[in-house]
Amino acid sequence: MLLAIDAGNTNIVFGIYKEGEWIHEWRFNTVPVKNQIEYEMFLRLNFLEANLKLEEVDGIVISSVVPQLNDILSEFSKPLIKREPLFVGPKIYEYLPVRTKRPYQIGTDLIANAVAGHVLYKQDIVIVDFGTALTFTIVGADGLIQGVNIAPGLKTAIKALVGNTAQLPEVPLELPDSVLGTDTIHAIQSGVLWGYVSMVEGMLDKIHAELGQKTKVVATGGLSSILHPLHQRFDEVKRHLTLDGLRLIHQIVNKDAQV
Numbered sequence: 001m002l003l004a005i006d007a008g009n010t011n012i013v014f015g016i017y018k019e020g021e022w023i024h025e026w027r028f029n030t031v032p033v034k035n036q037i038e039y040e041m042f043l044r045l046n047f048l049e050a051n052l053k054l055e056e057v058d059g060i061v062i063s064s065v066v067p068q069l070n071d072i073l074s075e076f077s078k079p080l081i082k083r084e085p086l087f088v089g090p091k092i093y094e095y096l097p098v099r100t101k102r103p104y105q106i107g108t109d110l111i112a113n114a115v116a117g118h119v120l121y122k123q124d125i126v127i128v129d130f131g132t133a134l135t136f137t138i139v140g141a142d143g144l145i146q147g148v149n150i151a152p153g154l155k156t157a158i159k160a161l162v163g164n165t166a167q168l169p170e171v172p173l174e175l176p177d178s179v180l181g182t183d184t185i186h187a188i189q190s191g192v193l194w195g196y197v198s199m200v201e202g203m204l205d206k207i208h209a210e211l212g213q214k215t216k217v218v219a220t221g222g223l224s225s226i227l228h229p230l231h232q233r234f235d236e237v238k239r240h241l242t243l244d245g246l247r248l249i250h251q252i253v254n255k256d257a258q259v
């Protein structure tokens, strides 16, 4: 049984993979940062509720894009498998089927997305991840990460707007039917959500134009379902794509590097 941990800027996702499927996915807020014991308690409680035993965990793989969490995640997970967990980072990139020009810059979640996209689809692909940031990762059929785009995520954009204005309220993340805002809430929902629909469409068009061809497009991330008009532009929305990338990385590295 594998425990995959995807520490993003909003959520830390704990995924349990057993007998060919993700049987559980638990989310814990990233902020405020917890200590080792709190993570352990969180996991123990969830294991208990799920009727699982911690001893069943025989591998742990971690991606973290929040560096201050790394030591805590490492310390809390070591005793569970009685050895070092596998941390995704430049040290292991040589074993992976994808290559990047900037190993020390690219987020490890984007590497996990790229590995999953490349291994599962085996063709040119753009992965759109709707998290705290909205990211596009462009991977060639040969495994080369050709580029990444980073924009504020939907919630992040709304928070910035609200935080920098005196009169604008937080609004539910719901796409209105009409693009013509009739009150303040509707105006913000239309501006941000329909604006993001156009942004994603425009980015995909620009990426495909520069590549000189259309590619497969797969979406993931906590907010990937909100902009439903985009679904016709996506070949698939794959909720577990980042976790799948972590699982594949664990499999590949253990086989090739005997870590």
Ligand SMILES: Nc1ncnc2c1ncn2[C@@H]1O[C@H](COP(=O)(O)OP(=O)(O)O)[C@@H](O)[C@H]1O
Binding pocket: 007, 008, 009, 010, 011, 012, 027, 130, 131, 132, 133, 155, 221, 222, 223
């Ligand atoms: N299962 C879910 N259903 C609905 N919304 C979700 C779900 N998981 C996460 N979200 C929302 O999606 C946003 C981004 O989440 P996530 O993709 O986990 O971000 P990150 O990877 O940056 O931590 C969060 O603000 C959260 O509210």
Ligand SMILES: CC(C)(COP(=O)(O)O)[C@@H](O)C(=O)NCCC(=O)O
Binding pocket: 007, 008, 009, 010, 065, 105, 106, 107, 108, 109, 110, 131, 132, 133, 134, 135, 148, 150, 153
């Ligand atoms: C782009 C990100 C902020 C996305 O993080 P997330 O939305 O998943 O929390 C993260 O992958 C990151 O910090 N990347 C480092 C910069 C880069 O990828 O080039």
Ligand SMILES: [K+]
Binding pocket: 008, 109, 129, 131, 221, 242
């Ligand atoms: K993420």
